[in-house]
Amino acid sequence: MTKDVIALTPKMPDIRTLLAGLYAGGPGLGVDSVAEGAVVQLCAADGRPLVSVEAPILVQVPGETERLLGAGSASAPVWWTEARATTAVAEAGALAGSFAGRLVAVLGGVVWPPEAAATDVVPLTTDVTAVPVPVTGVPAVDVLTTSTAVVIQDRPLVPLTSWLADALRAATAADRSLQIVTPPTSRLTLPTRTALRGLPNRWVVQDPEGGGYYDGLSGARLHWQGGTFAPVDDASVAQPFTAVSDAGERQLIVSLRTQHPATDRLVLGHALETVWQHLTGAPPAGWSTAEPVNVPWSTRQLTDLARGRAPRPTWLTVVGRPNRPALAAFHISRTHAGVEEDITLTVGYGSGEDPPLETLEHLAQVLGVEHGLATMLVSLRPGRRDLTVPPRFQAPPIPVSYTVGHAHHHLGDGTDPNTWDAVRQLST
Incomplete structure (x- = not known):
């Protein structure tokens, strides 16, 4: 059910x-x-x-x-x-x-x-008096221990709904981990994947072959111990996690940071809008603080939200139009230097679709001149065109270009992992 x-x-x-x-x-x-x-x-x-x-x-x-x-x-x-x-x-x-x-x-x-x-x-025929009262305090949480908040999801795709966002905030405030339990057929959206980034948060996947559980992001076999899902002693990787198939789909990842003076006239989001238009031929479609993304794209409205929350940071999810899957994590923060935008835009491409790598240098120039670009790293990885995350091994992204200020460095076509060495040298 x-x-x-x-x-x-x-x-x-x-x-x-x-x-x-x-x-x-x-x-x-x-x-x-x-x-x-x-x-x-x-x-x-x-x-x-x-x-x-x-x-x-x-x-x-x-x-x-x-x-x-x-x-x-x-x-x-x-x-x-x-x-x-x-x-x-x-x-x-x-x-x-x-x-x-x-x-x-x-x-x-x-x-x-x-x-x-x-x-x-x-x-209601169940004798609820015989069922332990779930003292969780958050409707999305199914099991709460001293160390962990467990959320059970059986949806084919698990988005970062306001339910989950509230559960994550409550868990973090109480110094607990958030662990989402799903069947092996479930996938995560990129915002949910980002929310679970870093231990002790986990994506716990039921293992139909081994009869236990495994981490959907690392493959580590897990078991319930001491009120949390933890790796088994042998630190082995579950077999379903290694079942990888290459359909020729790819994801272009653009990570950029901008810096702006904090003035009353500042309008945020134009850098992201420029990148989106450049890569997809259209501006973003909508933004929100959770999924579903429900508000039509408006730089003025998101600026008003960020200004009202300052000096606290603002995290937003931005989506594109259905014909070209694109999704961005958008972080706005106040610093001593002014206002920073940290953006990670991911665009999906199917087999036979080529990302416009040849236009990245021009994009970097526009961002540097008009939108306060500090750094921009562009990389490619194998991944689903629809940008969803399966509980399987995913190869890491490989850099294509790196921009620092007005200096743009072309690094390759996204096939040579050694380009990470060049990024590290340019970053020092």
């Missing part, structure tokens, strides 16, 4: 419709709210949360629902209402499906995944 269910509707669910959906469990269940009202919960009679529903999001970016949910999902603009069922109670998944089905029955639209849709009342 699915744990996450999403209602995609052309109209915004109002309070009355949401309450009608939450009546999926009948009159014996209650309703509560957490996160200052941003999350509504369907609860058992003793207050135990069964289904948590996040506030609806208006997704206005073309192709975003298809990117995260696959073909057949409703196209933007659409209201995205996500429900997450607890894994501790058998009926919770059906309750989430009935909630989403009732919303769609009233407002139109579709339910994801389609097989979860229902409108029947789901009676």
Whole structure:
């Protein structure tokens, strides 16, 4: 039974419709709210949360629902209402499906995944008094120990939703690791992959061959020990992780840093917009602080957000149009010198599609003259055109060019790993 269910509707669910959906469990269940009202919960009679529903999001970016949910999902603009069922109670998944089905029955639209849709009342037959109360404090967390917050996901693609972003922030604040557990058929989006970068955070993948678990980013075999998933003593690599196939797809990775004086007239995002236009022929499509990316591209709006958060940093996810997969991690921070933009843009190319490497020198010149470029590293790696991350070994990127200030250095075509030595020499 699915744990996450999403209602995609052309109209915004109002309070009355949401309450009608939450009546999926009948009159014996209650309703509560957490996160200052941003999350509504369907609860058992003793207050135990069964289904948590996040506030609806208006997704206005073309192709975003298809990117995260696959073909057949409703196209933007659409209201995205996500429900997450607890894994501790058998009926919770059906309750989430009935909630989403009732919303769609009233407002139109579709339910994801389609097989979860229902409108029947789901009676609670489990004796919840025999189920331990999950004292997690965050709806997305399934298991909480002194060292680790565990999130169980059975989605084909695991995005960095606001659920997961909140779980990561809470875990970090409490000095805990975040570990996401998935079946071997799941993939991660690049933002989720970035969020799990660095131990002790992990992507824990069920190993169908070995009967245990392995790290989806390193391949290390894992087991549950001392309240966390940790490597087994022999430090061996799981066999499924090594099953690599080369379909000829590649990813072009552009990592750049810009510096600007902190003035009232500063508008951020123009460097990223320039790179995007140069490499894809169009500007970015949208931006957000989590996935789904729901806000149409606007340098003014993202600047206002970053200015309102300063001096705290701002992390954003930026996406492109469906015809050319492109996604950027965008970090904005205040420094003693002013304002810095740290950007990593990844663009996907299929077999037979050639990245425009010959135009990189001109791009570097434009960025240096007009957008305060400090450094830019461009590299290539084998990787899926759709930019998703499978639980398999992925070859590291190989540098193509490196720019420091106005000095652009061409290093190769992305096939010689020794070019990393040149990057290290130029960086010193």
